[in-house]
Amino acid sequence: MNPLPGLSVGRPMATVALVGPRGGRIGQSIGRVWRPLITMRTAVILTLMLAAFALTGTLVAQVPSDIEAGSRTYAAWVESLQPRYGGWTTLLERLQAFSIFTSVWFRATVTLLAISLIACSAVRSRRMWQRARHPSASMPAIGDERALQVLLTTALAPAAALEQVGADLRRRRFRVTVVEGTTSMDLAAVRFGWAPFGSVVAHLSILVIIVGAIVGAALGFHEPRVSVPIGTSVEVGHGTGLTLQATGFSDLYYPDGSPRDYASRLVLTRGGSPVAQADVRVNEPLRYGDISIYQSYFGAAASMRISDAGGSTLFSGLVPLELATADGRHVVGRITLGGGATTVFVVAPASGQLDPAIRPGQMEVRIVVPRDPTNATIRVLSQGNPAVIDDLTVTFLRDARFTGLIVARDPGRALVWGGAVLLLVGLLVALALHERRAWATARIGAAGTEIRLATTPGRNSDGDVAAFHRMTTEIGAALDVGCREERSRADAEVV
Amino acid sequence: MLKSSEYSLVAAMLAVVLAVAWLALAPIATMIARRTIRFAGAGAVTDPAIVSAPGPTGDLVSPGRLFAWLGFGFVSAALVLRAVALGHVPFASMYEFCVAFAWGVLLAVLAFEHVSHSHVVRWIALPVALALLWYASAIAGTAGTLPPALQNGLLLTAHVAVAIIAYGTLTIAFAAAVLLLIQTRLERAWLPAPERLDQWSHRAVLIGFPFLTLVLVLGAVWAEVAWGSYWSWDPKETAALATWLIFAAYLHSRAARGWRGTRSAWLVVLGFVAVIFTFSGNLFFGGLHTYSGLR
Numbered sequence: 001m002n003p004l005p006g007l008s009v010g011r012p013m014a015t016v017a018l019v020g021p022r023g024g025r026i027g028q029s030i031g032r033v034w035r036p037l038i039t040m041r042t043a044v045i046l047t048l049m050l051a052a053f054a055l056t057g058t059l060v061a062q063v064p065s066d067i068e069a070g071s072r073t074y075a076a077w078v079e080s081l082q083p084r085y086g087g088w089t090t091l092l093e094r095l096q097a098f099s100i101f102t103s104v105w106f107r108a109t110v111t112l113l114a115i116s117l118i119a120c121s122a123v124r125s126r127r128m129w130q131r132a133r134h135p136s137a138s139m140p141a142i143g144d145e146r147a148l149q150v151l152l153t154t155a156l157a158p159a160a161a162l163e164q165v166g167a168d169l170r171r172r173r174f175r176v177t178v179v180e181g182t183t184s185m186d187l188a189a190v191r192f193g194w195a196p197f198g199s200v201v202a203h204l205s206i207l208v209i210i211v212g213a214i215v216g217a218a219l220g221f222h223e224p225r226v227s228v229p230i231g232t233s234v235e236v237g238h239g240t241g242l243t244l245q246a247t248g249f250s251d252l253y254y255p256d257g258s259p260r261d262y263a264s265r266l267v268l269t270r271g272g273s274p275v276a277q278a279d280v281r282v283n284e285p286l287r288y289g290d291i292s293i294y295q296s297y298f299g300a301a302a303s304m305r306i307s308d309a310g311g312s313t314l315f316s317g318l319v320p321l322e323l324a325t326a327d328g329r330h331v332v333g334r335i336t337l338g339g340g341a342t343t344v345f346v347v348a349p350a351s352g353q354l355d356p357a358i359r360p361g362q363m364e365v366r367i368v369v370p371r372d373p374t375n376a377t378i379r380v381l382s383q384g385n386p387a388v389i390d391d392l393t394v395t396f397l398r399d400a401r402f403t404g405l406i407v408a409r410d411p412g413r414a415l416v417w418g419g420a421v422l423l424l425v426g427l428l429v430a431l432a433l434h435e436r437r438a439w440a441t442a443r444i445g446a447a448g449t450e451i452r453l454a455t456t457p458g459r460n461s462d463g464d465v466a467a468f469h470r471m472t473t474e475i476g477a478a479l480d481v482g483c484r485e486e487r488s489r490a491d492a493e494v495v
Numbered sequence: 496m497l498k499s500s501e502y503s504l505v506a507a508m509l510a511v512v513l514a515v516a517w518l519a520l521a522p523i524a525t526m527i528a529r530r531t532i533r534f535a536g537a538g539a540v541t542d543p544a545i546v547s548a549p550g551p552t553g554d555l556v557s558p559g560r561l562f563a564w565l566g567f568g569f570v571s572a573a574l575v576l577r578a579v580a581l582g583h584v585p586f587a588s589m590y591e592f593c594v595a596f597a598w599g600v601l602l603a604v605l606a607f608e609h610v611s612h613s614h615v616v617r618w619i620a621l622p623v624a625l626a627l628l629w630y631a632s633a634i635a636g637t638a639g640t641l642p643p644a645l646q647n648g649l650l651l652t653a654h655v656a657v658a659i660i661a662y663g664t665l666t667i668a669f670a671a672a673v674l675l676l677i678q679t680r681l682e683r684a685w686l687p688a689p690e691r692l693d694q695w696s697h698r699a700v701l702i703g704f705p706f707l708t709l710v711l712v713l714g715a716v717w718a719e720v721a722w723g724s725y726w727s728w729d730p731k732e733t734a735a736l737a738t739w740l741i742f743a744a745y746l747h748s749r750a751a752r753g754w755r756g757t758r759s760a761w762l763v764v765l766g767f768v769a770v771i772f773t774f775s776g777n778l779f780f781g782g783l784h785t786y787s788g789l790r
Contacts, residue, residue: 040748040750044744047740047747048740048744050740051736051737051741051744054733054734054736054737055733055737055769057728057730062728258640258642259642259643282643282721283646283647283721292723294722406722406723408723417716420712420715423708423712424708424712427705427708431701
């Protein structure tokens with residue numbers, strides 16, 4: 001029978017025994033690996049290691065994403081770092097410092113941290129679940145200096161006194177449970193008992209974010225430089241069946257010449273039918289399903305026609321001048337003919353630059369053949385006037401523009417955003433809500449009914465002490481006049 | 496309006512200089528007052544007005560507090576006037592970042608004093624604010640243009656404002672941590688007990704860490720909208736991530752191993768160094784965040 005109507009009756013908390021792998025050499029070996037993984041010390045060490053890698057990636061030059069490791073371009077890039085790092089260059093390269101975020105060290109640390117997160121969350125979740133479901137019947141012992149305790153003596157009968165205490169705790173939004181199976185009457189109370197799960201949510205959200213990033217990298221694509229001359233179209237590719245057409249472009253500038261705004265009018269088609277269109281500018285991408293198209297850069301283009309000696313057209317179209325010379329004074333477009341047999345470079349002064357050799361309305365053309373790449377034939381062409389260069393008739397028709405876009409698909413994005421929301425919610429719950437536990441027990445004493453109230457201070461120890469002090473003072477006042485009050489040393493040290 | 500903003504900044508610097516100077520002068524003034532009375536034959540100084548005169552941790556209703564409030568007010572005015580003149584929030588250049596960061600530090604100091612009824616953190620936090628204001632005054636404050644990538648009013652405001660709050664709060668954590676290290680070594684009567692300083696540092700990190708997390712999340716959201724990818728391993732992103740990881744390690748170490756005292760204080764100091772490094776990184780490394788106006 002429940003002696004305290006209105007209060008739920010619980011059972012003493014079952015002991016949660018963390019039983020690791022037992023028995024045998026294999027079990028002991030597994031235990032030697034498993035146990036360190038679930039310690040907070042391991043998590044702290046791994047977290048600081050990740051921080052060190054992040055700082056390394058910040059301070060040490062990182063290889064651009066469009067340069068493939070092991071390629072000649074990569075070797076040339078590493079070589080270019082010699083003046084900066086001197087004799088350390090080779091060592092840093094061997095240690096993968098120039099690609100730290102894809103290095104074996106970084107990936108191994110992330111993997112270990114993920115395993116540690118999962119292991120710690122699993123172990124602690126079980127413990128938290130038990131505590132949340134069944135408030136402990138194990139009241140702190142008298143004299144336990146970690147606990148705050150107060151002894152009140154009242155003339156009320158034990159049941160009536162405990163009912164008063166329980167009602168007060170419920171008013172303070174504690175969930176109160178009468179604990180059976182003991183010789184005295186006990187109450188166990190908890191507030192925000194589920195708050196510790198915020199920590200679990202926050203930790204697991206990191207795994208969700210990592211999984212989202214992996215899914216995006218594995219199943220998506222990211223084309224960072226898609227140059228589309230205005231008035232032309234390109235295939236999006238990657239099995240999308242989409243074609244991207246740039247039908248217009250506008251740009252605005254500040255008085256100092258810096259770009260204020262630039263936007264492209266884009267049309268996405270599938271099978272010749274438009275499926276989406278928009279004016280795309282920075283911060284305003286075009287989204288179609290899980291495909292996103294972002295405005296990134298823009299520049300000049302040249303309309304060119306190239307014919308061979310027999311008059312057959314080898315090339316006719318717009319060439320985006322999307323490359324730049326090392327000094328930044330010229331922009332360059334490239335046309336490859338004959339499967340790479342000949343490369344034609346189209347060169348113009350960069351925006352804001354002057355080159356007396358290339359006047360407005362002119363374009364410099366350099367023709368390079370692989371057998372003699374250092375000996376390019378160079379001619380400056382005037383608009384509309386064809387010129388014969390190395391058996392090719394090259395005509396610069398007109399100036400044009402191109403828009404530079406980023407085209408991407410990231411199927412993991414929803415997971416990443418979901419993980420981010422969970423991280424924020426979990427953090428707020430874990431850090432802002434304090435789980436508070438309290439116990440009360442009533443016994444017949446020499447001077448009347450003795451009510452012992454106890455709590456264990458949490459993170460906000462000063463605040464918890466002050467709150468306990470207030471609570472017990474108010475409970476003491478509500479119980480009866482003439483209460484005798486004894487406070488534990490910890491409680492007496494309220495600051 | 497821009498000129499008014501600059502004058503406000505100068506006034507703010509002056510107020511903060513006076514606030515810092517008062518920290519040093521107040522104990523001397525107290526000592527002189529007490530000695531004067533003793534010399535005059537009054538014997539032991541028992542006059543409450545003298546005994547309770549502003550000391551290093553004394554009266555909060557003091558010129559020092561007034562100067563701190565004035566500094567905060569003038570920095571606020573500087574930001575508002577600049578925003579009105581430019582037509583957008585003043586968060587787009589290193590000059591504006593510095594002023595905003597100083598504002599965040601002053602706000603955090605005043606909020607902390609209101610809650611804790613102690614102004615010891617001024618010893619460390621106000622010089623940080625002063626250094627930021629001084630640096631801002633030293634670099635060009637001309638109104639730059641807003642490049643297209645920054646033309647997202649909502650995210651520019653949210654991302655940088657949250658960063659200011661995070662950095663200001665973590666400055667308090669840093670101040671308390673430094674004072675703890677000093678107190679542990681020197682045991683000065685006018686400084687609070689190390690346990691108290693440790694608690695203040697911890698609580699400041701508890702408040703600042705969620706804001707630091709939100710900075711990363713909002714930054715990722717904006718990066719996806721503007722640059723096509725929520726994470727590009729940009730130097731400023733990785734520096735911010737390192738900062739977040741250091742404070743995450745700090746919280747874990749305290750929660751699990753019961754770290755207290757100097758060990759955790761050094762972690763906070765390391766984290767704050769990472770904050771400064773992240774904040775000033777635009778000056779040193781390239782990448783997508785090069786809007787400092789100094790490169």
